[in-house]
Amino acid sequence: MPVRETELPNVGRKFELDLASGGRLSVVIGHDGTRTLYRQPDGDGDAERVAELTGEEARQFGAILGGAYFQPAESETANVPVGDARIEWYDVHEDSPLAGSSVGDSEIRTETGATLLAIQRGSDTIANPGPEEVIEPGDVLVTLGTQEEQRNLQARVNKDSDA
Template sequence: MSVVRESDLIGIGKKYQIETEAGDNMVVVIHDDGRRELYRRDDEDNDTQCVMTLSDEESRQIAGILGGLSYKPKALETIEVALDDLRIEWYKIDVSDDWANRSIGDLAVRQKTGASIIAAIREDETVINPGPDYVIATGVTLVIAGKAKNIKLLKEILL
């Protein structure tokens, strides 16, 4: 079983030290600005080196990949059948999006696409399960859930 240790980094964010079942040691630093740094720690000389730095959006995409949201190994196909086709994607609203500053209800997102907006994230504010009155503003990142075809349809409508 893996071991995870969490600690606060005052003025920086949080640090997670992970020891995997395979014996690997990893450190993840989540900065308050959303940036993530991944480090590999070698026990032999206690040397820690940065492997990569990721933006918030890149981190979420990788989390989805690692979590099996876009590909499910054959061995896991029988687990959680109810979530068989479920996808979760993040989509940041750009200034050029014609439908920005319209409400979810005006766009009839769920009725037209079958996909659901399950969260809206803007800087330090997260709205979980925004209702039909929620206005989608420029700069907001939408968390969209649904089957792949429904999310694709929603993106076509939004673009």
């Protein structure tokens, strides 16, 4: 998706992006530092002013849009070439039967068929955790498995699960 840039004499610069969902998003960066966002529902119609941001607001919002605060699992970009397997994330709560047990003792793969790919612990990622790694409350388990395997794992992670 190319971004078009246009010089606006005595105003600043305009940047335009055609959206995959249709329409266009534009931002005018003024010489005074303001950023004004516009949305055109269709590419040729009138633009609607959406918001005006200060430079600091624009930098913070840009960081959010860029993924500095949160990285979603965008299913259209996730490629899992293993039949009908999928990647799932499970929060480990205080009352989870797995909380406090090692990966080996939890027998996740043996009991559910799902594979534990990683443990997200705060800002740290423990990739391919060994059998001695202890699963802690607050961890997020990143797993690979079929729908049935994931259902089985969800039931083990969350004792009150409906799965």
